[in-house]
Amino acid sequence: MGRLFAVEIVYRGIFQKNLAKNISRGIVLAAKHDGKIGISFGRYGDSPERNGIPAKSFAIIATDEETLQEGMAKYEPKETDISISVDDTLCKGVESWAWYGLQPINRLLKRGGTLIVTTMQDPDTIIGMSHRKDFPYQLALLRGIPSFSGLWVYKDDHTDVRILGAIAKVLPELLSLNAVELAIKEEWHDDLKVKSARKSFERVEMRVVAPSEGNPETPYSFELPKWQELREGLTIPGIPAGKAMTDPQTQQAGGFRPDRNPTFKKFSTRTMRPVVDFDTCVKCTLCWLQCPDSCFDVTPDALYDANMESCCGCGVCEAVCPVEHCITMVNETAFADNASQWEAWRKDKAGYQTWLQDKITHLPPREHGFRIRGQYEEEIKDLVKVGVVDTGGEKISEEVVTDPHESGAG
């Protein structure tokens, strides 16, 4: 048997579908120039995709046809040489559908494998979000915010080829930089993209993650029932109505917390979450009424607490809230847990205000990709200025190649 390589690309459904496909296709096309063959495919269970719900693409590469068949004779790879996350909030885990559980972003990584993440965060934040592994693995960071450039309404930010350049760096046995460059020329006929790949090859940041590092939690998981244990007639019992909440201070019961689907907790389906200023809330009920996921618990004191078990991070609550800065959507990377904000506020109002202000003042707002050519370059300058990005003395903005004729367009 020859050598087999498996790469997975974890992405946000719909928004990053074409981006992920471009990457997995690019891997196969580049591997061809190194004399290897491969297959690029998406996980069929992810189709039809849903907005923002985690999904996966794969590239299986082998040195010969029979070895490739060894890698393809299964639904999806059981282990990967490289796992790629094109949205850093996915490092908290992958929950694609009910009963899927929360699967760590590095779950499939084999010993010595590499997790490549596009992010503006520092390595420690990414490692802190990712679950621990029993053995060391490599983390490779590529500077960038979650790219939407596969969507036709967004400009190309070269994330696809930048990932290919990074792969050539972290696993040259899979792809040589030369092969990547040849494939880009062949597929995209774009020298700027070749240049972007080369730069990311030079600048990808790598470090080894030790077994002692990372989120120590055991992610929730399920054992799928046997056919004898399943309900008949394609029926699923309804979610019970719910019950009253308990005030952590007074132990008084009141309000209403709807019961929720125990098999789909949506912890990783969102890229941002609402933080609520309970001191300024006027109890207008609009967030509770308009939330498409019924994520708001009604507290005994008639406030509305966004429950992180069912929040998808859509931002409707922020949009309908009539009080300025009462509900603010904040990048999911800023949070370490899914605890109740209202309970924290009830226990320590001053401490909660400090926490709240920190969340809404010092962290970058969630950006849904790029709207204009050159936007990325502009944004990264700002981010460097406010100190969010640690450049290590290097001017990161140069990394992005911008067509001078198109800059400022849009």
Place this chain on the structure above:
Amino acid sequence: MAKVIEKAQQEKEALISGSEAIAVACKLADVDVITAYPIRPYDTVMQYVAKLVANGELDCEYIVAESEHSQFEIVKHASAVGARVFCGSSGVGWMYAFEALTVTPALRIPMVAMVGNRALDDPGAFGVEHNDALAVRDLGWQLVWVDSAQEALDTALIAYRVAEDRRVFLPCAIACDGAFLTHSQSMVKIPPQEWVNAFLPPYNRGDLQLHPDNPITVAPQVNEDWLMELRKHNDEAMNRSRDVVIPEAYRDFERIFNRSYGNPFFEEYQTADADVVLVGMGTLSMPVKVAIRQMRKEGKKVGFVRLRWFRPFPAEQLAKTLSRFGAIGVIDRDFSFGAPYVSGVVATEIRAALYPVDKRPPLLDFISGLGGREVTVPDVRRMSDMLFAARAGTPQPLTTWVGVRE
């Protein structure tokens, strides 16, 4: 069982067609929701049901849908909320409902339907062929063929009993040959209501019932992690129907109605000493039986097995029975173009059933009576002659079209 015999005197006789007999069974079963859309020959049922409703003899929701697809969808939903339902169609009408037909067994809906067997268009034709009902044979529908109006009435009651059994919860189609059964009136014994009540318990959907007090989601979308287990449910339900529930229902029917069908799955006619045997479904039993009586006078010992239940298929019993004979001739009132040995559907199934048996007699298939063409007594005699030849070791074609002009 003296009490039952006493009750037998309470049966009334009526001159009714096979379709009307099924409508009477609907009345006796006190069906809650009936949907209809006209297509010949099934429409004879809906006309008679409409008459029963109009006369105040049957209290049910009677809905004439705008197409067969809606017709079957409406009763599917009604059954999901706990209503006893009846439906039916023929030929391409049944085909137009096909999407609804596929989801009905998957949802474990105990719908009872009558298929007035009719040739599939094109060309437009009214006569009997079995391909319409047979099209659902892989989907979880129970399929039973009857050959008389009396058997149609009795089988409809048995169909409700079997379909609505919690161990089964699968739909059941009663196939009635167009014209020969749907449009022929004969004397039928109509049992008194009390007997039917004793035989047929109320439909109880239990924890699968769609009701505000039992909040459930029905038919979610699933991925590869789930579907195989769900298909296995239906597999087990169909097996329970064959092994337990159908035999139970026929035993109870005999006890309460004092009328026996013997083996529920197939009727045997003059098989005890037969050298060769013919097999078929539906009303072709009439010319076959007449021909057999003629041939026996000439010393040719021919028997006949009339298959009632095609799904669940009584493979082991049938294989055991058929392996006794010197040759088997299957009369298929259907076709399956390109099938193994270009045989019809029933012959292909019986060949498969015989495969594990040690003694496998020669099996010849006869495609006959398509589009309502008469299966004649001489046709049956010709088939039998071929069987005797096969039994004697003279090779015969595996499939022969009998009655086609050539």
